[in-house]
Amino acid sequence: MTLPFFVYGTLRPGEPNHDLFLRGRTRSEEPGRLTDAVLYDGPxxxxxxxxxxxxxxxxxxxxxxxxxxxxxxxLDRLEEYVPGDPRSLYERVDRNVVRGDGTTVRAWVYVAAPHVAALLRARGTRIAGGDWLNRVH
Structure with missing residues (x-):
């Protein structure tokens, strides 16, 4: 399934992995929002x-x-995602992402794997507002 990617961290424009992985390889990049998700610092x-x-x-x-x-x-390697491997840090899932104009599109999103999500919920640092670029360093 060929879907766009929703990136929310180090792959965003201006962040270190954007140039390493995405520059010159994209057809389009536009703001979006993933609903029903929150953001935690890795760190x-x-x-x-x-x-x-x-x-x-x-x-x-x-x-x-x-x-x-x-x-x-x-991107699967960067996110340490191996399908079916319980040691994966992330899972790649397809989710609806809201575009700037309010329409939705299905996209690949790397979300915390279940064991990582449980640890983060228990004692992780949540990023207020859900925007990595506005986090307090």
Missing amino acids: GYPYAVEEPGGVVSGELVAALPEAYPELLAE
């Missing part, structure tokens, strides 16, 4: 944790078709 990088009523800000990124397969594999 150093964030985790989206699914939670009713929350909102996470980020960008909706559509990859160039010719770059998609390689980019998908590279």
Whole structure:
């Protein structure tokens, strides 16, 4: 399934992994919001944790078709996601993301794996407002 990506942390424009992974490989990048999720500090990088009523800000990124397969594999490695591996830090899931104009689109989102989400809920630091770029350093 070829979907855009919703990025909310170090892959956003101006953050270190944007240039390393996305520059020159995207067809479009636009603001978006993931609903029913909250953001926790990693530290150093964030985790989206699914939670009713929350909102996470980020960008909706559509990859160039010719770059998609390689980019998908590279982002899975970056996010330490291996399908079916219980040691994965993140899971890649398809979710609705709200565009700036209010329409929704399905997108890949890397959310905290269940064991990581449980730890974060118990003793993690939540990022107020759900926007990694506005976090207090």
